[in-house]
Amino acid sequence: MQPTTQTLHVDLGERSYPIYIGPGLLGEAELYRRHIPGQQVMVVSNETVAPLYLEQVLTALKGFQTSSVILPDGEQFKTLEIWNRIFDALLAQHFDRRCTIVALGGGVIGDMAGFAAAAYQRGVHFIQVPTTLLAQVDSSVGGKTGLNHALGKNMIGAFYQPRCVIADTETLNTLEDRQLAAGLAEVIKYGLITDAAFFAWLEQHLDALLNRDIEALSYAIARSCQNKARIVAADELEAGQRALLNLGHTFGHAIETGVGYGDWLHGEGVGAGICMAASLSQKQGWLTSDEKGRIVAIIKRAGLPVEPPSSLTPERFIALMSVDKKVVDGHLRLVLPQGIGKSVVTGDFNHDHLNATLNEYRRANR
């Protein structure tokens, strides 16, 4: 079966937009034309992705006044200083308020270009062209944009929705194995939080995904986006249930910040974080040891770390997690599984169990 283009919709009233998923889409001029109202288009990409795909995108944008800005590649560059280079380019070329910014790259590029679109002249048009699995299934959908601060990940940003998402599945052919695995962490997350049938499908098809079977990848991307679109449509600004999408992320962000941005990939932190959340849930009596075993097993099969780095002490974890965005009036809340396909956002867990979880990995690592 030849996969063809699928179109999903994120339903957010006047901010609604389509997600196009399929092979070869980033060269389709018609898709861009449909969603670009002005004349000027700035493509933001990075040093890894630009040599592979920038020319194709600029060709598809023929007829517009185009320009591009190429940023260094990596989470450690998601800073105010590097972000400012986008404004340097926009202003040097007199881009006005009706311009469109296109993010061509993974999650880091999407976050930086999206926040630049939110802030440039207080808001210009924005299109996501995600080229990693992680960006296609997660970061390009839902409007979260932002930058890191030395003291906390994604602490400076905006909710800002794109006009469309163009997910070209062929770009996954050039993705490094480590990046593919990082994306699978978010795919597995969707199964765990609300979609037990998808989790079971993933257990069956993980080898196909790792072998880059295009049919399996297309299915996993579309199903992930469907899950995300549904959750975001119900809670755009994360007043409640949207926080479920952060399963594994409080632990994961602490790892990313603690070891230094760029050392662990975001998806690697999420993979280990999901295992830590599962371990805490088991101590709470919310997961059977069989369920926990299934979770750790699939993370491991995906090629992801299943425990945090030994350099992070429990004390440091607690300090790093204290600035998590889910903290409310000083109280830490976590996303924790209560079975396969069911998770909750809660501050109502036993802190001795959290400490035991953190200490368990300390022992395991020494």
Add this chain to the structure above:
Amino acid sequence: MQPTTQTLHVDLGERSYPIYIGPGLLGEAELYRRHIPGQQVMVVSNETVAPLYLEQVLTALKGFQTSSVILPDGEQFKTLEIWNRIFDALLAQHFDRRCTIVALGGGVIGDMAGFAAAAYQRGVHFIQVPTTLLAQVDSSVGGKTGLNHALGKNMIGAFYQPRCVIADTETLNTLEDRQLAAGLAEVIKYGLITDAAFFAWLEQHLDALLNRDIEALSYAIARSCQNKARIVAADELEAGQRALLNLGHTFGHAIETGVGYGDWLHGEGVGAGICMAASLSQKQGWLTSDEKGRIVAIIKRAGLPVEPPSSLTPERFIALMSVDKKVVDGHLRLVLPQGIGKSVVTGDFNHDHLNATLNEYRRANR
């Protein structure tokens, strides 16, 4: 007559908020309590204002977990780098998503603290406590926040509404004369764009305002805020008529950027900019020489510059104005008076008249 507290409303649906205007308000605990939903409050101020008023504000905030961050004073510090100090403070003290940021100072502090509130954890609560005339009549109302870029003023920012504005008229007693004059530029602007009766009142009462007559100042602040609230309510995101509020600002921003931020005060740039707009309008046949004379006369009486600095050539003006936010698809638009109390936003003016206006000041200055 003893002026008492007035309450105006900015009507923006679920983002509506009150403006309180009166003497002694910044010490009124009840006003803050009414608008702060969480526990944590960060006061952002500067080195000039903090020694005068910070303690009073912190005393009024007793009962909350308070902290403060003091920034250097001046337009030249409205940068990404200085802005980041607000996040340093928020994160070092574990401020969470339910915190409130209070801007205590003039327009620069309001812009920086407001944009920090818009961006911190993708949005926290915000209160404006303006302590300059300019901030009380203009920048604290309407939700425009932002930072300067080396290539253009206010180019990085957000529309982000406060939960309330607390304008304490007693703070004007400590304002330098130059700052008072800068605020009057924006006050005069309201008369010119839509309120001929107010313009006539200003011509009669300018000496009282310059002598800091509290009754006259209170009236001018409230009437300015009424004008602004009406225009903002009709066009929050500046899709159309809100741009009228930028009378004098395209020329003014070019002056501020061209001479280096902080050399000219914003209101001084606006004062000279209004005179330049009037000169262009007269050439268009939209203003009589009597009307133009009244405009230049009141700007001059207010103690403001009526022409640009001689260091800026017409060529440099054109280059600086080409990145104005009102530029659409490469075409410059300006706010131009068509009589006292009537202005338009238009790209439909004779560019020879613009060039003649810019050259007129070159000759005048040499």
